[in-house]
Amino acid sequence: MLKKNYTKTGGSCRVTFKVPAETEAEKVFLLGEFNAWDAEQHPLVKRKDGSHSLTVSLPAGTDYRFRYLADGEHWLNDESPDRLEYNRFGSRDCVITV
Numbered sequence: 001m002l003k004k005n006y007t008k009t010g011g012s013c014r015v016t017f018k019v020p021a022e023t024e025a026e027k028v029f030l031l032g033e034f035n036a037w038d039a040e041q042h043p044l045v046k047r048k049d050g051s052h053s054l055t056v057s058l059p060a061g062t063d064y065r066f067r068y069l070a071d072g073e074h075w076l077n078d079e080s081p082d083r084l085e086y087n088r089f090g091s092r093d094c095v096i097t098v
Contacts, residue, residue: 001079002096006060013060013098017068017078021050025070028052032066039069058098065093 003016019028030042034056044052058064065085068076077084081094 002081004096004098006098010060012057014055014057015096015098016053016055017044017066018051018053019044019068019070019076020079023052023070023076024050025052025074027071028076029069030054030056030066031069033064034058034066039072044068058096060098063095063097065095067093 001018001020003018005014007013017030019025026046028044029039030044031037031039035041042054042056044054046052065087068078070076075091077092078094082097083095084092085095087093
């Protein structure tokens with residue numbers, strides 16, 4: 001689930017990424033074009049309810065592809081991306097427009 005909060009100037013957007021508890025993962029990382037698909041840069045925090053979340057500031061006016069990596073081996077898509085697009089591996093990436 002995604003939540004967007006734009007700055008007053010509109011130059012950037014604080015995006016909260018959330019993976020529901022039903023995923024049952026111990027560790028979840030956010031990978032995308034904004035972090036060069038780095039599997040260590042953006043770990044989500046596990047909440048008491050079992051969900052994982054993270055808030056990231058992104059420059060506005062751009063589309064970004066992203067996915068979640070759970071427990072180092074399972075790719076997950078967000079429940080509510082702005083859209084999905086096929087990638088070069090034949091699966092689909094989430095896309096967020098900010």
